[in-house]
Amino acid sequence: MEVKREPLGPAGQGSPNAPLADGPLRVQRLNAEQLLRGGEIEGRNQSAHLKGTELEQYVQERVLTTTLDSAVAWARSNSFFPLAFGLACCAMETFQTAGPRMDIARFGFEAFRASPRQADLIILAGRVSIKMAPIIRRLYDQMLEPKWAISMGACCSSMGVFNNYALVPSDKFMPIDVHVPGCPPRPEALMHGVLKLRKLVQDDPDMGWRERYEAVGTEESP
Amino acid sequence: MPDATGLELLAAELGDAALETVYFRNRATLVVEASRIRAVLATLRTKGYTFLASVHGVDHYPEEPRLSVIYELLDMSRVDRITVKLRVPVDEPTVPSVTADAPDGSGWPTADHQEREIYDMFGVVFEGHPDLRRILMPEDYEGHPQRRDFPLGGEPVLFTRDEAKWLESRE
Numbered sequence: 001m002e003v004k005r006e007p008l009g010p011a012g013q014g015s016p017n018a019p020l021a022d023g024p025l026r027v028q029r030l031n032a033e034q035l036l037r038g039g040e041i042e043g044r045n046q047s048a049h050l051k052g053t054e055l056e057q058y059v060q061e062r063v064l065t066t067t068l069d070s071a072v073a074w075a076r077s078n079s080f081f082p083l084a085f086g087l088a089c090c091a092m093e094t095f096q097t098a099g100p101r102m103d104i105a106r107f108g109f110e111a112f113r114a115s116p117r118q119a120d121l122i123i124l125a126g127r128v129s130i131k132m133a134p135i136i137r138r139l140y141d142q143m144l145e146p147k148w149a150i151s152m153g154a155c156c157s158s159m160g161v162f163n164n165y166a167l168v169p170s171d172k173f174m175p176i177d178v179h180v181p182g183c184p185p186r187p188e189a190l191m192h193g194v195l196k197l198r199k200l201v202q203d204d205p206d207m208g209w210r211e212r213y214e215a216v217g218t219e220e221s222p
Numbered sequence: 223m224p225d226a227t228g229l230e231l232l233a234a235e236l237g238d239a240a241l242e243t244v245y246f247r248n249r250a251t252l253v254v255e256a257s258r259i260r261a262v263l264a265t266l267r268t269k270g271y272t273f274l275a276s277v278h279g280v281d282h283y284p285e286e287p288r289l290s291v292i293y294e295l296l297d298m299s300r301v302d303r304i305t306v307k308l309r310v311p312v313d314e315p316t317v318p319s320v321t322a323d324a325p326d327g328s329g330w331p332t333a334d335h336q337e338r339e340i341y342d343m344f345g346v347v348f349e350g351h352p353d354l355r356r357i358l359m360p361e362d363y364e365g366h367p368q369r370r371d372f373p374l375g376g377e378p379v380l381f382t383r384d385e386a387k388w389l390e391s392r393e
Contacts, residue, residue, distance in 0.1 A: 130359070130360055130363070131358070131359065131360045158377065159376055159377055163376035163377060164367075164374055164375050164376050165367040165372065165373075165374070165375035165376070166359070166367070167376075169377055
């Protein structure tokens, strides 16, 4: 029995059975182009017959409009690059948040970066000693705008059980967007904080804390 | 542990450098004169205590002399420990360093960072230390935070339930 081999490749080459250049593939392509121009193909593009308000309604039903800002915010809020940065025991909970149970990757946060130049979110996971504070400030300054910071755990926000000579609260030397309380916060709590930050970036950059703390007008980039 | 008799024999060998011996709950402690600590540790090394397990400081406020430095020595072949203590006043807290090596081999390089920590936390100045800087606190930090008359520091924590009170106090 004779086996007939047909070479793979662009259609119409080398085989007498393949569609020719003006075959179904070419027809499909031409139809698609005509659809894009607003033409009618065998009754499939009804908008070609619509006029005035009907056409407007047709477009509104099928096209989603948005502002560039909110589109960018949506993209940003779903692709944070956190800095891989653990200070103390809270870091364990951060790892767990990235782990399979919480799975921070569902929201696009999973790309932990080793360099502040590539990160736009710093999670201060642990207590900040006076000696560490300038280093953290430097890391924060090295991050590219726009950037956010989460203060995780009691020590980082209010010095917690280590309220003594050695530590400094993180608000003293850098702006913090979200505080996550707990000692240490469970992964669910950090998740809640991260989603708060996500919401903050998406549609509510203020969250009302400036009014509460009488800090209106202190925005870095209004 | 050297037993109580062995401790007395050690103290007799050290002469007037040993001020006091304490034998309590199977722990042998020698209290020695601060200025002769190097010679004391060198003598103990010849007795087999060749491992300096720890150097640490204590503030005995309000007793005088306030500051003390404690050396824990270990004889590894007999698993035998001895504690050497000395006291210095807070006005003149100088102790000879045991870090630097000497031609007779009487140095304990392991004491380097531990003496720096005692200097950092208690302000005991170790004379002859090769590099006496702060080790834990920032270099421009003022004071010695583990002294008992050092303020605890920290921040007053504002709880929501105290917010009204706090706002009143600000007006």
